Amino acid sequence: MDTYGRSGNDSLAGVGDTADxxxxxxxxxxxxxxxxxxxxxxxxxxxxxxxxxxxxxxxxxxxxxxxxxxxxxxxxxxxxxxxxxxxxxxxxxxxxxxxxVDAPFIAVEMSVTGEGAGQVITFRTNVGDVVEAGPEHPLRFVDEDQTGGLKPYVLVRGRLEALVARPVMYELVEHGEEIEVDGKMMFAVRSRGETYPIMPAERLKRLSA
Known part of the structure; x- marks a missing residue:
């Protein structure tokens, strides 16, 4: 019997002959x-x-x-x-x-060093990965239609992303600033020389009003 109480001859559901x-x-x-x-x-x-x-x-x-x-x-x-x-x-x-269901990993902690163009945002995932947001690990922000909220993701490796946990997201947006991106003022965060737009600055002002 293995640690799950199944015999070594049991096959995985739907896996065929890959053993247990x-x-x-x-x-x-x-x-x-x-x-x-x-x-x-x-x-x-x-x-x-x-x-x-x-x-x-x-x-x-x-x-x-x-x-x-x-x-x-x-x-x-x-x-x-x-x-x-x-x-x-x-x-x-x-x-x-x-x-x-969503992303395979969760970013459960973050730290920030430097400021302005030299700022670096580092995330730790629930399984122990540590990544610095930047060219190799870009951030993206998705509007959550069901709640009107925001869901940030950071690329960990390959095509695998980590969803930034909500408490960490609040910490992340505290480091946002108004930056001109492609001729439009955006509320964004910077890390390792990259700029990651969160939302138009005008939208943030409306939400804050």
């Missing part, structure tokens, strides 16, 4: 420490796994939260989002699809 979760964990572990080169691997697609990353960053397997953070962190290192818009767990010998 413990085997997937073993292969992910053997893929290497740190961040394996998942972008360079091209294994066969083995089906979809009943695994889902919820909007708050919680990972579920077979409808049950995965409570072991080291296991979540392990799986996060072999995540890949492909051009088809789907997210997969990828090892050298298999590729299995998983579901992601």
């Amino acid at each position: 979760l413990s085997a997937l964990i073993s292969r992910a572990t053997r893929a290497g420490k740190g961040l394996p080169p998942v972008e360079r691997w091209n294994p066969d697609f083995c089906g979809d796994l009943d695994m889902e990353i919820m909007a708050d960053g919680t990972w579920f397997y077979l409808g049950t939260p995965i409570g072991r953070m080291p296991l979540v962190q392990l799986f996060s290192t072999v995540l890949r989002k492909d051009a088809d818009g789907k997210t997969y767990l990828v090892t050298p010998v298999e590729k299995v699809g998983i579901r992601v």
Whole structure:
């Protein structure tokens, strides 16, 4: 029996002959420490796994939260989002699809150094990634139609983004300033020499009135 109380001969739902979760964990572990080169691997697609990353960053397997953070962190290192818009767990010998409600990661902390054009904004994700917003890790801001709110995302690696948690978002916008972007005044933040528009300055004034 593995740590989930399933026998080693049980196959994953919808995955076919990729063996059980413990085997997937073993292969992910053997893929290497740190961040394996998942972008360079091209294994066969083995089906979809009943695994889902919820909007708050919680990972579920077979409808049950995965409570072991080291296991979540392990799986996060072999995540890949492909051009088809789907997210997969990828090892050298298999590729299995998983579901992601919003973004696979959550930015749970941020720090700011410098100011003006020299400002650098650094984020830490819920699985331990640390990235500096900038050319390699751009920020984007999306209007949330349901609430009228704002959802910032930062690119972590490949096509994988982190949703900036709401408390961190409030901290982030405190570092915003009015900057002219393409001839239009925008409320924006700067990091590593890049400017990331949040909203038109006029809209901010209306919201603040």
